[in-house]
Amino acid sequence: MSSIEERVQKIIVEQLGVKPEDVKSEASFVEDLGADSLDTVELVMALEEEFETEIPDEEAEKISTVQAAVDYIKAHS
Amino acid sequence: MTDKKVALVTGASRGIGRAIAEALVEAGFFVIGTATSDNGAQAIGQALGDNGAGRVLNVADSDSVTETIKAINEEFGAPLVLVNNAGITRDNIMLRMKEDEWADVINTNLNSLYRVSKACLKGMTKARWGRIINISSVVGTMGNAGQANYAAAKGGVEGFTRALARELGSRNITVNAVAPGFIQTDMTDALPDAQRETLLKEIPLGRLGQPQEIASAVSWLASDGGGYVTGTTLHVNGGMFTG
Numbered sequence: 001m002s003s004i005e006e007r008v009q010k011i012i013v014e015q016l017g018v019k020p021e022d023v024k025s026e027a028s029f030v031e032d033l034g035a036d037s038l039d040t041v042e043l044v045m046a047l048e049e050e051f052e053t054e055i056p057d058e059e060a061e062k063i064s065t066v067q068a069a070v071d072y073i074k075a076h077s
Numbered sequence: 078m079t080d081k082k083v084a085l086v087t088g089a090s091r092g093i094g095r096a097i098a099e100a101l102v103e104a105g106f107f108v109i110g111t112a113t114s115d116n117g118a119q120a121i122g123q124a125l126g127d128n129g130a131g132r133v134l135n136v137a138d139s140d141s142v143t144e145t146i147k148a149i150n151e152e153f154g155a156p157l158v159l160v161n162n163a164g165i166t167r168d169n170i171m172l173r174m175k176e177d178e179w180a181d182v183i184n185t186n187l188n189s190l191y192r193v194s195k196a197c198l199k200g201m202t203k204a205r206w207g208r209i210i211n212i213s214s215v216v217g218t219m220g221n222a223g224q225a226n227y228a229a230a231k232g233g234v235e236g237f238t239r240a241l242a243r244e245l246g247s248r249n250i251t252v253n254a255v256a257p258g259f260i261q262t263d264m265t266d267a268l269p270d271a272q273r274e275t276l277l278k279e280i281p282l283g284r285l286g287q288p289q290e291i292a293s294a295v296s297w298l299a300s301d302g303g304g305y306v307t308g309t310t311l312h313v314n315g316g317m318f319t320g
Contacts (some may be wrong), residue, residue: 038202038248045199 004077008069011050015043025067042065051077078154081107084299085149087136087193088163090117092262093212095124096288097160100296102128106158109149111136120266131277136163136189137181143297144270146196155200155234158299162212166264168223178230179226186230190237198245207250208299212291215314231256235310242308251307255294258314260286281316 009023018033029035044060051073063069084101088094089110098110108129110121121131135141164186167178194209201207216224217231235254244251259265259276277283294313297303312318
């Protein structure tokens with residue numbers, strides 16, 4: 001079983017079409033990984049599916065970096 | 078679950094909505110038609126047979142929308158075609174119009190688009206394919222005395238259509254409006270004869286439209302052939318408004 005970090009990284013690579021090495025923990029989806037606002041919503045949708053959870057809109061808006069995504073998943077799984 | 082693409086048509090028990098549901102079945106979709114009453118939903122289910130289902134939905138109520146769309150997703154799969162058709166009229170001259178006549182029309186005819194479209198967007202985004210078709214009215218562009226509420230809602234529908242088309246184009250989701258003129262339905266059967274005569278003089282084709290003539294426009298926008306059209310309002314009105 002891969003770690004949460006690895007699974008999150010894989011989803012980001014798939015959703016945003018970026019290289020795995022660019023998915024650093026401090027990377028911002030919009031500023032560093034070239035995501036637009038729709039991409040970030042889709043990313044959250046993919047995370048919800050992978051981790052079988054529902055992320056409320058107000059929480060989803062705060063997930064703007066790789067680390068924030070990992071932290072959220074860890075806190076809610 | 079069904080192998081066919083799922084289409085959702087709100088307000089499908091009568092008139093234009095019913096014709097749209099039938100046309101989409103004809104075009105090969107699995108069609109969920111909604112009505113506000115149990116009887117209406119059952120009748121839709123019977124009419125559509127194996128090619129669809131009827132469900133109760135009140136588009137004016139957020140909880141009803143959330144629950145019903147969720148149930149449809151689980152039972153049949155995510156709707157990839159959404160026809161926002163449900164609507165009401167509460168005609169009155171402005172000087173007499175009650176605030177609830179205004180608010181009910183805006184809520185059912187315009188705020189509903191926010192609710193139902195939003196609830197269906199995740200599925201379409203995921204599929205990278207979607208069609209949202211909003212039923213407007215020629216009145217949204219021309220105006221009509223006694224229908225300030227209805228005209229305001231329908232004008233709003235067309236603005237919503239243009240904005241959402243820009244927002245979702247990158248996900249291969251098209252958003253269009255179809256604006257019927259005067260179509261022969263229960264809504265227009267209620268018009269007094271004198272008013273009908275006056276009305277017909279304004280229509281170059283000299284007759285009211287048939288619900289099927291709106292349905293075929295919707296069906297085309299939902300088809301692959303309509304795939305390069307987005308953000309537009311298609312007027313189907315016998316020439317009474319020629320923009």
